[in-house]
Amino acid sequence: MARNTTGKIVETLTYDEASRKNIPTAEYQSVMRQEEQSPIRVACERRNRDLDPQLVWRGKDEQDWSDLVVHAPPLYIQEKVHPKVLIDDLIRCAKTRGKAEYQQLDLFADFNGLPDDNAKTEFYQHDANWSNRMILGDSLQVMASLSEREGLRGKVQCVYIDPPYGIKFNSNFQWSTTSRDVRDGNVDHITREPEQVKAFRDTWRDGIHSYLTYLRDRLTVARDLLADSGSIFVQIGDENVHRVRALMDEVFGDENFVSQIWFRKKTMPLGANLLEQMGDWIVHYARRKESIKFRRLLTLSSVEGDNHWNIAVFESGLTRKLSRLEVDNHKAVNEDFDPAQLISMSPIGYSPHRVFSVEVNGKKFQPARGKSWKTDELGMQRLNRAKRLVYYEDGERLRYLLRHSDYPTTPISTTWVDTSAPSEMRYVVETSLKPIQRCILISTDPGDLVLDPTCGSGTTAYVAEQWGRRWITIDTSRVALALARARIMGARYPYYLLADSRDGQLKEAEVTRTAPSEAPTCGDIRQGFVYERVPHITLKSIANNAEIDVIWEKFQETLEPLRAKLNKALGEQWEEWEIPRDAWDNWPDKAKDLHAQWWKQRIARQKEIDASIAAKADYEYLYDKPYEDNKKVRVAGPFTVESLSPHRVLAVDENDELIDSLAEPAAGYGEERDFVRMILENLKTAGVQQAHREDKINFSSITPWPGHFVCAEGRYTEGDEDSATEKRAAIFIGPEFGTVSRPDIVAAAREAGDAGFDVLIACAFNYDAHSSEFNKLGRIPVLKARMNADLHMAADLKNTGKGNLFVIFGEPDIDILDAGDGQIQVKINGVDVFHPNTGEVRSDGADGIACWFIDTDYNEESFFVRHAYFLGANDPYKALKTTLKAEINEDAWATRCTVTPRGRSTSPKAGALPSKSSTILAMR
Incomplete structure (x- = not known):
């Protein structure tokens, strides 16, 4: 039997009319001008405190003496991901059974759009093609950078914020991409990833006071990003909803309050000592209420049990009255029918020209004394012919037959009871799709921009992608972004018919019973989809229907x-x-x-x-029910993964020496003294944490050191109580915004050796790729600790010593294999972890790696994810695997879960084949 070759067509949405500023990739940091690399100070105006009543908390008066000033560092593109390219590659692999030579096609042109090659290094001066964005960093600084550097002020249509509720540790924190089980006090659940904001109550320096400062600052910057027609939604629990409402009154003005929505979050009560809260709140404000964009959402209504709807209208047009039993249970009627009710035919007012005799089924009727009909004689005739005029059994009163199908919906209100949490959550605080979906649909159109400063598992990005909205999502947690990235890469969406397409024109003509439009089409998503619609049939529309x-x-x-x-x-x-x-x-x-x-x-x-x-008749669109093309399946459009600090990759020769002739900028920016002092204070309290608890370094003292690279001396005890010896650690602190390069660490290690230190501890937010290979210089071990992004908010967070602010990471262990014919393959063996007490390197297996990516045609300008492999994480392609089972066989799908890639690449001229990995604990 011949195999059916007809399969699904894989499509994606692009935003041809939208653009974004050309920003640097991580590889281009070294060619940026110094003023481009340095953070910009952005002032955001606070509202006049005399305008309305406001919430007061400790430290607010002092803050209100000036505008909110935020550092806006540049953003760097780390990865460019095009999910359709990855799926097309699997389809190609399945068709050729993996034997055909891999073709390096220009599949990533969607990321370009620049006028010429010179424009690649002219940052912030040119517009490039739009791609959605996933950004690692503090949302306050990221939003300031988007506003000031990239001109997005007033360009965002919807902001959805799901901030920490300020309750318990396990409500806001997840330590692994494969486990949502988080237990307070469990040492096994100490995070290995460096930039997790753990904003539970007792980490705030001043408790709720710091929390309110944190939230107000972000609301203020988000306000400046919103368009005049834009909306902001803040999801919050009942513990702080009253404070958030008062805070948003202050930032946006109480005149811009729209609604406070309650949505159900639990499927069933879990047991509470007092009244149990079953849901959360969404507080909705407009940027300017008089200009707000609002798309009404409708839900199908039921009239079963409503005694007003006690008439049955059958297919023949005949009617009869329902019994009480039939009203309560429509299934008791053995024939399909449309519920209806009888309403008055007389308007509130009086029109003399609408007083006349009407004959219905041989009986003549006049309007009641002092009353008139609702329409003229011709309209009454059409109502009669449509079987809409019915009289009571007494034959005295003529009524209009209002059918439930005339308007079978009801607008959604502010109480959503059908929004329980997802059955298969990816993230410990993951929100159901439906609340976010409704917020986006009521406030945006296709092509509009949605921003989520609290990415979490990426639900906002996932929903925005499904409904054709552009999106930017931000998080300080690598776990969150690792989950969100995998979720978007493997997402499967229905293909909705575009209004600006030939198929869309034909469908629109079919639905409206009109001739198809002959206007040319270009697939502009801003014109929306072809939506299902419900009639809004009125007496007037029937009376006027010739x-x-x-x-x-x-x-x-x-x-x-x-x-x-x-x-x-x-x-x-x-x-x-x-x-x-x-x-x-x-x-x-x-x-x-x-x-x-x-x-x-x-x-x-x-x-x-x-x-x-x-x-x-008039009709209303069902904005949550576009028509689908079942012959097509849609995957996510192109998106970039970005960060505040670049993880740079420099080309090296065969001796592992840098080819780049431009020197790495000095590891320091701006107000260095205050930053260094703050880091040393937190380092003294928090210590340095490794993947395993026994590896933690606790300092007995930290004192300043007058070195060029080494800024402090730390003393700690090594070994158990019987054989404990004191060690001297040289401490090197990287820039507040930027990446530490290998030359910086080498120079610091030499300085530490000359001064007689036992070990060098480097503290930085990010390291370049080649510094990860540098673990020792002579007798001096080098420990590279990543600093937690919490340290950008050190003024707000309490220094408790429990925040894992400095974490030493393992590095991926890879082998470059000779595949013959001048080609190579990459094999990932696992993760190497340095043990400070023994100086040994421990190796963990590849099952500790959630995913790893390869660019098989790396151009030293951008990292394109051309191959993606998922080892330890949950399979993100589960839904697509079912949909595309006819296009991609099991063998091709199996190649996504391997330590050795299916393709081969020509040996690069300089350096190893670029690859990136993310462990289960979200390490890169």
Whole structure:
């Protein structure tokens, strides 16, 4: 049997009309001008404190003496990821059974858009193609950089913030990409990753006072990014919702408050001593309420059990009253029907020209004394022909038949009970899709920009991608970004029909019963999708629908002769409304046949009139129900992974010497003295943590040291109590914004050796790729501790010594294999971890690595993820694997979970084949 070659087409969305500033990649840091590398001081105006009542907390008066001043360092692109390229590569691998030579295509042109090659190094001066963004760093500084350096002030349509609720450790913190089980006080759950903001209550220097300062600063910067029509949503628990509401009144003005939404978070009560809280809150403010963009969302309504809807309308157009039992249980009616109710035909006012006699089913009706009809004579005739005029059994009062299908929806309110948490959570504080989805859909259109300063598991980015919104998401946690990156890379979305496409035009014509548009199309997503819609049928729309007359007259040409023949066969004089629905048993066969024909035409007429009413009436879009193209499947569009500090990669020759002739900038910026003093204070309290608890270094003293690279001497005890010896550590501190290079560490190690130190401890937010290979200089061991991004907020966070502010990382152990014909393969063996007490290197296996990436055509300008392998993390391609089972076989899927890549690459001219890894504990 021949294999079915017809399969899914893999597509993605691009934003051709949108652009972003050309920012440097990590590789380009060395060619940046000094003023481009140095942080910019950005002042954000606070609201006038005299305008309205405000919340007061410790230290606020002092802060309000000036505007909020934020450092805005440059952002650096670390990785460029195009999920469609990875899927296309797997499809190509499946078709060729892995035997065809890998083709290096220019599949990453979507990231370019620059006018020429020279523009690549002219940062912030040119616009490049838009790509979505995932940024590692403190959201305050990142948002300031986006606003000041990249001109995004006033360009963001929606901001969604899910800040720490300020409650307990395990509500905000996750230590591993494969486990959400976080237990307070469990030493095994000490993080290995360096930039996790643990904003639970007792880490704030002044408790709730610091927390409010933290949140107000970020709300202030986010406010400046919002467009005038933009909205901001803050998700918060009931513990702090009242404070957040007062805080947002201050930042945005109480006149810009929109709503406070309660949404259900738990599926069932878990047991509480007092009343149990089942959900959280979302506080919604507008940038300017008078200009807000708002798209109303509708939910299908049910009238079962509502005694007002006590009329059944059947397919034939006939009606009958429902019993109380049938009202409460529609299934008790054995035939499909549309619930309806009878409402008055008289308006509130009085119109003399709408006082006339109306005949319905042989009975004549006049409006009540002092009243008039709601429409004119022609309109009443159309209502009658549409079977919308019904009289009570007493025959005295004429009523309008309002059908539930006329408007079967209700707008969503501020209480959402259908939003329970996801059954398979990826992150310890992951939010259900539906609350975020609703917030984005009511406040944005396709192509608009959504910002989430609290990435978490990437739910906001995931939802924004699904609905065709551009997105930027920020987090200080590598665990969070590792989860979010894998989630977006493996996401599968339905392919929604674009309004600006030929298929979209045809679908729109089908839905609206009009001729297809012949306008040229270009796939502009800003024109939206083709949405399902619900009619909003009103009495007025039926009365003004002239097509009802055309349909009526057309069917009368068939129905009237059939009625005449039926009357003749039975010897009756029945009018249309008198013909029974079911034929009598004693009728002759000819009469039964005529009766069946007549009712068939009668039902067809009613269906056509109903269809015309629905098509000609006003309608409302269901913005959460676009039409899908089932022949296509969509994956995420191109996105970049960025950070405040570049993890630079420099080219080296065969002797591992730097080829780059430009010197690395000095490891220090700006207000160095205050920064160094703050780092030393925290280092004394927190110590230096390794992956294993027994490896922690606790300092007995730290004193300043007058060196060029070494700034302090730290003393600590090595060994157990019986054999303890005191060691002297030289401490080298890297820049507040920037990367420490190998030459810096080598120079610091030499200085430490000359001064007689036992070990060098380097503390930095980031290290370049080649410094990771440097662990020892002669007798001097070199320990490289990554500093936690919490230290950017040191003024707010309490120095408790429990924050893992300085963490020593292991490095990936890789082998370069000769694949023959001048080609190579890379094998990843695991992670090497240095043990400070013994000076030995421990090796952990490859199962400790969540994912690793390879650029098989590295150009020393950008790292493109051309191959992605997932070893220890949950499989991000699970959904796509099911959808594309006809296009990609099991063998091809299996190549994603290997320590040796499926492809081969030509040996690079300088340095090793670029690769990056992320362990289960989110190390790079």
